[in-house]
Amino acid sequence: MSHGGLRRTGAIAIGSLMLLGLMGCLKVTSVHPATASPQPTQLPQQVAMQKPQTVDPKLVTANTTFSFKLFSELLKQESNQNVFVSPSSVAIALSMAYNGASGTTQQQMSSTLELQGMSLNALNQGNANLKALLENPDTGVQLAMANSLWARQGVPFQPTFIQRNQKFYGAQVTDLDFGAPNATATINGWVKENTRGKISQIVDSLKPDDVMFLINAIYFKGSWTKAFNKSDTTDKPFYLVDGRQKRHPMMAQTGSYKYYENEQFQAVSLPYGTKRVSMYIFLPKQASKLSSFAKTLTAENWQRWMSQFRTQPGSVQVPRFKLEYDVELKKALSALGMPIAFDARKATFDALSTVPTKIDQVKHKTFVEVNEEGTEAAAATSIGIVATSMPTNEPFQMVVDRPFFCAIRDNKTGTVLFMGAIVDPK
Template identity: 45%
Template sequence: MKKSFIWLFSLCLVLTGCGTLPTLTNNTNSLKVASHVEFGEEDYQDIVSSNNALGFDLLSTATRDDKGNIFISPTSLFMALSMVYNGADGITKEEMEKVLYAKGLTPNDLNKANASFMTLLDQKSEKIQLNIANSIWLNNKYHFQEQFSTTNKDYFNAEIKEIDIHNPQSPKTINDWVKSKTNGKIDKIVADELNPELITILINAIYFNGSWTYPFGKSSTEEKTFTLENGSTIQVPLMELHENLFYTRNNIFQAVSLPYGDASMSMKVFLPNENVSLKEFEEMLTVDQWQDWQDSFYKLEGTVLFPKFTLEYEVELKETLKALGMSSAFNNSNFSKMVEEDVGISISSVKQKTYIDVNEEGTEAAAVTSVEMNATSMQPSDNPFFMEVNRPFFIAIVDETSGSILFMGSITNPQ
């Protein structure tokens, strides 16, 4: 076993079958686009590279936890911001277009692409589950403009609910929705007391659960040494699998594909060569480079030793999005297409929470992104960010039918 045991992997979800559009059959999490909404079956292709590019931007700028780990969902953030985008205008709209890589797309194009993407992802099988849900919570003192609410209901199937922000039950109601949509893996996204200046909170939730096609035998799992980038070592449970799998290697890394269920989805595990750091690997990540790597796998018999771990991650993305060019959404913003009342609105917080559990049976992952918007009379505070440098792991959950990355992250300590 190599001393520098650095795992990098991509959880690549291959979703097959799109159904007849625009009508969509409902499922447990009600991922149903309105039947009268018109969009093309392949409109999702307009945002695939945009979704992935946003993910790579986040990976290079988002704060890591106290162990240096990061696990994010580009798709959850992309959909949440796309809903907010329907209420933006002027320079705020232009800056959001840049961050979403939506230049050249009209708002209607972006909405249709998201509806097409949600339809594509609305797939289930006996061993693979993927659910997406959207909700918008409005202070009952305000009223949404009809076009804003209708668009988000029709194209994003967003549940729009009015709340009394002074009622102590309102935060619980929001958190209960989050808990139900993530199968209990994320149980809280808002504080126990809502901001008195709150106007609205827009939330996206994603839940994934997949069983391995070739399960790891529990009897083969052993505690073994895992070397961190600083040279220190820890003991972690490593699972073992012997199988014919899709594999690739080059002068940067070796990688293997671990399928789920009927192999319509898979996890790809990237192990960088000893002379390549994870930081160097991350710097190589571009939309084009990512696609080249995905095209290079071939079938080969081999053995995989893979860490068993569970991770919970939380990040505030306000400073990240400002650094990416979306500054006016937080200050001097223009969301004049959102509510009927003549009131200034700005984003006060963009929070994301994620969860992942990798074990012998399969993988369970969840993400929730909330965008909190307040009256501009309230001056939001800037919180300092801390970034850990050690990065042994890279994670990306990808829908391979579209190529869109649903989850992404670097894991430095799987203990």
């Protein structure tokens, strides 16, 4: 697929998708006759709530901690590879499934998602408020979040589970004939629509024992507060992990930026629109490496670093980049403490259905493109040294010509929407 149009419009979009396939331990077949219409039945939606003014700080803290745990685990599995995820998307989809869990399954999911001390109602209300606050937060930013729940016709689901996902997550709930020829295309069509065409497929096929899919989609498109001048973009060396170099388009500009530097890295904030949302780029020093930086990439350090940024004059050179990323998260989530949810013998989702179920797969896909005008997409560490800020009034120079870390953050709520380790800006 060609994305040349993005460069002409100067927009950059980021999209993230999360899919949960809930798989029955027993084979479940639809009770609908073969002659039944393959068209999905849309269940009624809840009335939209008024836009809240704040979001529960406990939820933001939990999401931030989970985000960096998940990212760290993925870096272990995919070292020296581009990794770009939307931890917010993963957390929202898991929260939807969490409403159906009980017993040890619920306890493990709570621990993995850092929800200790939060009631189910507080979690759900917090996610509803967060979604309302994040959507279209800025005149220069498009941010849309959508949820859907696809239920196999004929399988008994708990009404409370369905109602909560409709009320708090705005989920489009569809009673779907999984045996219909166009069932997979119907689900993927929703995905494509809600990621503005950036992700066209999340479900490969439907198996006889699939009973439900929970899907979250996030679409982001932001225009830089100060666009890069295309005439200043030139091909320059980018140094890969193995020491090889490649010629790559590097965008450049000078100005006044929020900036932070210590002995391990340089970091700059590049804002979108009216500066509520920013991309943060962290560049390990020459003597360090991205893998070393990754070891210090924790929620605690992140919060401390965010408080250290100060406005300073300088110049930046940033590679233009575009990538698509997909990953199956079952292994990472099991390692983070919730293996029982995937175990057919032990998983307990009786608040979801009277049919025994487990989570079968957690698929996640992202797309990101960064260019002179902004960012458009669909669906992203050191050695324990406590680094302090090195204040200076001298203009800084930051040339991002080697592997780096980046994140897109909503500065009002502190929510990290996307984060990535870019080792090759293909």
